[in-house]
Amino acid sequence: MSAPDEAANSSLASATALRRFAPLLLLAAVLAVLCVLGFELKPYHRELAIVFFINVIMVTSYRLITTTGDWSFAHVVLMGAGSYGAALIAKHAGLPFGVVVPMAGITAAIVGAAFIIPLLRTAGFGFFIASFAMGELVRLIWVKVQFPFGGTRGIINIPSPEIVGLRLSPPVPFYFTCFIVMLAAVFIMWRLDKSRIGNAWKSIHSDDLLAECVGIDVARYRSLAFITGAFFAGIAGALLAYRMGSIDPRNFDLTTMIYLIIWVVVGGTATFWGPIVGLVVVTIAFEWSRPLLEWRPLMFGAVLIFFLIFLPGGLESLFPKVGSALRTPPGQQFQRLRTWFTTFASRT
Amino acid sequence: MDTVTLIQTLLNSVVASSIYALVAVGLALAFGVMKMANFAHGEFFMVGAYCVYVLYALVGLPFPLAVILAIPIVALFGLVAERLIFRPTRKNILAGFMATAGLAFILQVLAGQIWGVGIAKSIPTPYMGAADVGDATIGWQRLIVIPCAFAMLLALRFFLYRVKLGKALRACAQDPEIAALQGIRTNRMTALAMALAGASAGLAGALMAPIHSVTPYMGHGVILIAFVVVIVGGMASIEGAILAAVILGFIHTFVTTVTDNLIATMVGVGFMALTLIVRPQGLLGRERA
Structure with a gap:
């Protein structure tokens, strides 16, 4: 083999290696930055980051349910079930943080299991509407029942989190607690997404009759997805309850649910990372729009409509386009732009 | 429950059923x-109520005229929603629904910014006094809801079963492709359906404006009940929606009288869950929800 060939081979190998490890490197870089930020951020931004981690668990678990094609409108209420579960267990049983968080997840999973019994009879719109009604039912119970849920005032004085005598409530330790819980939850859901179970969920979305024909128990897998999603929503809810120290039914109302949908729609649900991208972008936009507080729902309502009509795949559907644009040389790009422009001009 | 309360509750149930039927149809x-499905349907109800607030309480038009004007105004909202949201998202059935959740946000903020968020708008009662039915009394303002709702529903029925355009609409609901083959323009039919949906929700909101507290967020409770009614009745069935509206109107009013409004709503949703388990297609529906 001649020398130029070898050089070409090795450069090719390094290019494939780069492509292979680039996502990993990127992930490692993001994690490293988040670790440093945990110490460096100003208090306000650290609080934002904590809420962001909780919301990452929310969008990822929501996307897990949508892989079966079921768009639930009860996810925020299931998060609330976790919050109420955590608050009650921590307050009345006095159990430590490490026990309360999984138990909150299980509480939400049990509520989710009760929800899915009637919801399994519906699909598409029926699922959306019926899950909304079921969620409202639970929320009204919180509003109505004084003991143990505290009615409209909710539950106050939730004990601060502790692990083996280590106080987690100061901002920096709590930042890292949420960070680690978020990483663990996202990792488990990522493994689930790539596993046989995840494939079964996706097959139900693409064609439920065909999935049933090849032996997938559609009802069981839909329930499994919903209950798993509910479990992780419950974990997120427990973190939220610990962070705020008090919870009330308004934390889990319809507005929060619609924002969850906006995050997911802006990002897109086809890939695992899409919803997280959407969450990052919308969170930043949300902070920028702070001066326009009263107009905010209108703006984000318009964003939701815009994305659903003009970019139904979400931001993630732009990645391949951006990638191909980066790979084509600038001269060709200019050519392409000119063709596009002339066709556009001739059309109008 | 003594006889007076019973008669009173029965009358209130009929009023509630009429409103539910108007919204759910x-x-x-x-x-x-x-x-x-249109998630902003409750906000259409809200817009109807605000029409009466503006035209009757602020401008000073007579109440019946304000109610009648509210119908085409909200129907126009329905038309615009169809053209701008439902038609572009027709290929993706969930997208249209979620986009109307955004529309609900937009309408709430607009109503709040134009007329204020704070206290509920007070609308002077146009028809004072009460009718005596047996020993029970019921305000005229509530009673007039019943004939208005009946008139609207009968007109709708006449339109759907006797008028050519209405028959085309039903054909389109049965099978859009076959309907298109017969020369029915599907786009016009969806626009018509949304206009009718807006009109009936607007009428319901306009009639309830003096009774209900008028706020930008009043649509939320309405949409919950409307969804429950539509699921119980069978998603696409108009007769089912009316039947379910009557059943839920009675359940809701009786439970409210005995306990309170919150528990009544819970019972309604519980009834929906039970219906889904026992009869997933709804009372009169043909296909599953």
Whole structure:
């Protein structure tokens, strides 16, 4: 083999290696930055980051349910079930943080299991509407029942989190607690997404009759997805309850649910990372729009409509386009732009 | 419960049923034709109530005229929603629905910014006094809801079963492709369905304006009940929606009288869950929700 060939081979190998490890490197870089930020951020931004981690668990678990094609409108209420579960267990049983968080997840999973019994009879719109009604039912119970849920005032004085005598409530330790819980939850859901179970969920979305024909128990897998999603929503809810120290039914109302949908729609649900991208972008936009507080729902309502009509795949559907644009040389790009422009001009 | 309360509650149940029927019929009709539900339907109800607030309480038009004007105004909202949201998202059935959740946000903020968020708008009662039925009394303002709702529902029925355009609408609900083959323009039918849905929701909101507290967020409670009614009745069935409206109107009013409004709503949703388990297609529906 001649020398130029070898050089070409090795450069090719390094290019494939780069492509292979680039996502990993990127992930490692993001994690490293988040670790440093945990110490460096100003208090306000650290609080934002904590809420962001909780919301990452929310969008990822929501996307897990949508892989079966079921768009639930009860996810925020299931998060609330976790919050109420955590608050009650921590307050009345006095159990430590490490026990309360999984138990909150299980509480939400049990509520989710009760929800899915009637919801399994519906699909598409029926699922959306019926899950909304079921969620409202639970929320009204919180509003109505004084003991143990505290009615409209909710539950106050939730004990601060502790692990083996280590106080987690100061901002920096709590930042890292949420960070680690978020990483663990996202990792488990990522493994689930790539596993046989995840494939079964996706097959139900693409064609439920065909999935049933090849032996997938559609009802069981839909329930499994919903209950798993509910479990992780419950974990997120427990973190939220610990962070705020008090919870009330308004934390889990319809507005929060619609924002969850906006995050997911802006990002897109086809890939695992899409919803997280959407969450990052919308969170930043949300902070920028702070001066326009009263107009905010209108703006984000318009964003939701815009994305659903003009970019139904979400931001993630732009990645391949951006990638191909980066790979084509600038001269060709200019050519392409000119063709596009002339066709556009001739059309109008 | 003594006889007086019983008669009173029965009358209130009929009033509640009429309003539920008006709101739910629009949803069922639009769902039948487009296979899409409108999440902003409750906000259409709210816009209807605000029409009466502006035209009757602020401008000073007579109440009946304000109510009648509210119908085409909200129907126009329905038309615009169809053109700008449902038609572009027709290929993706969930997208249209979620986009109307955004529309609900937009309408709430607009109503709040134009007329204020704070206290509920007070609308002077146009028809004072009360009618005596047996020993019970019921305000005229509530009683007039019943004939108005009946008139609207009968007109709708006449339109759907006797008028050519209405028959085309039903054909489109049964099978859009076959209907298109007969020369029916599907786009016009979806627009018509949304206009009718807006009209009936607007009428309901306008009639309830003096009774209900008028706030930008009043649509939320309405949409919950409307969804429950539509699911219980069978998603696309208009007759089912009316039947379910009557059943839930009675359940809701009686439970409210015995306990309170919150528990009544819970019982309603519980009834929906039970219906889904026992009869997933709804009372009169043909296909599953």
